[in-house]
């Protein structure tokens with residue numbers, strides 16, 4: 001991160017309410033396309049997309065050098081089944097059946113990739129039909145994913161190794177218009193049933209989604225909390241990655257508070273009669289969301305310790321001044337580490353003041369939140385000296 005990006009991000013995050021809900025954003029259907037690798041830096045990405053929480057698409061030039069784009073794909077741009085079989089055939093992979101709906105998801109089974117590839121070849125041969133239905137390999141997505149926002153409201157990028165996808169994206173809070181009268185989100189945002197106002201009372205007020213057609217080699221950036229639905233328009237292999245940093249950690253914290261509130265509403269009738277009601281809410285939250293408040297505290301602690309070690313490394317390098325070039329390179333990383341630490345302090349302060357967190361005996365945590373906060377603030381002060 002360069003100094004200009006650091007300065008503008010610090011100014012942006014001055015207002016905690018923006019940071020915890022994501023910027024209000026109505027891109028009116030437009031998604032930026034980043035063509036050239038040489039003229040686009042991480043600082044540009046940080047300033048123009050991570051902070052404002054806007055989607056964008058990177059051209060195939062960004063993935064030109066990737067081994068997967070050479071090896072997993074045949075000359076005519078199709079999945080290279082022979083290569084995949086030879087290298088990964090024995091791997092056991094999670095496969096979902098897209099034709100069967102189980103709650104708001106698809107049922108999954110574990111099968112060897114070898115078996116999945118025979119299925120896929122047969123599916124193509126039979127003109128995209130199979131008595132087994134449309135099977136979807138979880139990490140090398142096939143077919144369509146139900147409507148969702150990503151785990152913990154993280155950012156994600158998705159690179160098409162081969163094939164073509166259609167994305168439908170809704171900015172944060174647009175999903176509220178898509179809920180049915182019981183508050184549930186639809187499985188498929190394109191289903192004709194959404195037009196029925198007795199079931200989806202607010203659908204008519206929703207804006208149309210931002211639509212992206214992603215070609216082979218291109219990378220789509222999905223910002224925090226943007227709900228989306230994805231279709232494979234061809235045989236497609238993609239690599240996806242999710243992440244959280246200082247820009248969206250407050251959005252994650254706000255999401256976790258909403259999740260806990262939903263659990264508390266569900267079991268509110270036992271609040272006065274169940275002695276460990278607050279603990280039970282944490283157990284249910286963990287099973288629904290994948291994380292509870294104490295684990296979130298540990299998550300923040302691990303990230304903060306990592307950033308402090310980046311700072312210490314940079315300071316050591318500067319002190320010994322052995323290699324000015326290397327010190328200058330890590331100094332770009334240093335601003336990011338300071339930025340992430342500052343955001344972590346903000347979120348930790350809010351967590352520490354949270355009434356539900358206070359009921360979990362936070363003083364027994366190691367280190368206790370007050371001590372961790374003190375340590376982080378001291379590390380930021382030293383770095384900024």
Ligand SMILES: O=C(O)CCC(=O)C(=O)O
Nearest residue numbers: 141145150156158230240
């Ligand atoms: O490619 C897909 O099928 C889903 C990808 C996705 O949802 C994501 O990257 O966030």
Ligand SMILES: [Fe+2]
Nearest residue numbers: 149150156228
């Ligand atoms: Fe996703």
